[in-house]
Amino acid sequence: MSSMENKESEGNMDEATSDPKTKVLKKKKRKGKNQESSSKSKETVKAWWVPKADNEPKEEKELNNVTLKFVAKQSDFGIPQVPIEVPENADSEELNKIVSSFLEKAGDVEEIPTFEFLVGEKILLSTIGNHLTELGISYELTTEVQYFERYPPPAPKDNLEHDDWVSSVKSSGEWLVTGCYDNTVQLWDISGMERGRGKRAHKLTIPAHKAPVKAVSWLNKKGAIKSFVSVESLGVERNGTKFATGSWDNTIKIWDGAISNSEGVGHEEEPDKKKVKKSKSQRLKTPIYTFVGHSESVSGIDWIDNNHFLSCSWDHSIRLWDIQAAGKITQINGSVAFFCLSYSPLNRTVLAGCADRQIKLYDPRAREGNIVQNKFSNHTKWVPSVMWSPHNENLFVSGSYDHKIKVWDRRSATSSLYNLLGHDEKVLSVDWSHADHIASGSADCTAQIYST
Structure with missing residues (x-):
């Protein structure tokens, strides 16, 4: 549906619609010189869809959390294997931030690389929530996420x-x-x-x-x-x-x-x-x-x-x-x-x-x-x-x-x-x-x- 959709209808309308997203404009037909006024004259009604303003509050879907345990496949980049809750819409970029923050605090790695994440023997390409759903893994479980240094581009x-x-x-x-x-x-x-x-x-x-x-x-x-x-x-x-x-x-x-x-x-x-x-x-x-x-x-x-x-x-x-x-x-x-x-x-x-x-x-x-x-x-x-x-x-x-x-x-x-x-x-x-x-x-x- 386009951001503005014109709708035309004919008929009697005494009150504007109660929908706050819809404006109703009434326009009476002009009487011609030879046209008699009539109480039954028809009205032209036009309605436009008015989108919400940017500053209007939007309904946000409540996100669930998933519990992950990060396991390094390369010992040089290991972090504490403690359960960490992340929102279900977190992707590999967000998981990289989590791992990097632990490595920065430890101070043992001079240059922190970008990591790939492996869940259920498959590389994470979407959000963690979608990935778990595709694999049939319950959100209620603590999921092991293996990570390793991303292979550099040739x-x-x-x-x-x-x-x-x-x-x-x-x-x-x-x-x-x-x-x-x-x-x-x-x-x-x-x-x-x-x-x-x-x-x-x-x-x-x-x-x-x-x-x-x-x-x-x-x-x-x-x-x-x-x-x-x-x-x-x-x-x-x-x-x-x-x-x-x-x-x-x-x-x-x-x-x-x-x-x-x-x-x-x-x-x-x-x-x-x-x-x-x-x-x-x-x-x-x-x-x-x-x-x-x-x-x-x-x-x-x-x-x-x-x-x-x-x-x-x-x-x-x-x-x-x-x-x-x-x-x-x-x-x-x-x-x-x-x-x-x-x-x-x-x-x-x-x-x-x-x-x-x-x-x-x-x-x-x-x-x-x-x-x-x-x-x-x-x-x-x-x-x-x-x-x-x-x-x-x-x-x-x-x-x-x-x-x-x-x-x-x-x-x-x-x-x-x-x-x-x-x-x-x-x-x-x-x-x-x-x-x-x-x-x-x-x-x-x-x-x-x-x-x-």
Whole structure:
């Protein structure tokens, strides 16, 4: 209803309405020259809604109190665990003030950070009253609230310009390898990178393929010689001893990760040349195993341990495979195509990016594996890339066709922690292999680096 609403009616009205919010104005019709006066002449009545003045007292809803007990997940920020009553409309900002006041009085912390609050294993995003109601927790109980230092937002470090779409990125810490739609693999030195140094970071262009490079990953990150592999979809075993590749022919092949001098590009450093030609003596590898089972393209692969790996496909399934048994152990069936997956050895769960714009969390070894443990629904378009943090069991990063990169906490399904800006087109790949930074590749022909 608008702040002022006109109402017109016709009829006899001798008295104004008793409602103090309504004014009634009476206006008699003028008699024309040829019009006779009549006691039955009609009156035009107009009524306006008159809003309350700002200084008029407003009825306020009586707030209930809830009793909380604050428990620090980091001992450096502990406060007395005594019951504290707060109004039900208190949010994380108000709870931060309470904790900070205790820490200030104690004087043991030089710089008090901003905290996140965890109630019932979920991050507090609304008021404490709404949060407890959603979880079905009674106001009559004393509720334990865990708090911890808020994860700082990743900071843009630099962008690396390419000649075509950047479909895959993978960091080794000091080096970044990127796969591109111009059929090349690019190598970048990102050690100690400062903003504006992107062009100087480029070290090598390898014209390794006859088609767009969809996936790249490191095989050996240590020592003077470093090796990587590039294919359609790819997962490297965590020790680099072998790797698995997926293809449009619906198969998965397992390969030996050891690289001999006659395999791969295998060139020594050539400082005067930016491009390296393919070696004529280059020998093609043959797979150790081939796994068959998916009915459509294999879109993502990740390893659990040296003997087990996961795969996802456009056929709406995620499968757990055993190399020694040379077959499938279990299968998770979804309702839409899966585009990517990431397994966390820290929490033993798997994330999958889906065609319904959601990221879904599964436990691949649970008996009820088909049951989605959580759904993260904040992207507006397809999610082709997702990856767990290597150092925090609750954090992960995702990239979407909606041009956005999001950093998530798995305890907050409806809202991401941060949106990382920088891309003008769909995000095709994200990587959080190294704890110090996040990398991304996009259809805007750039790779972005964010320090974490």
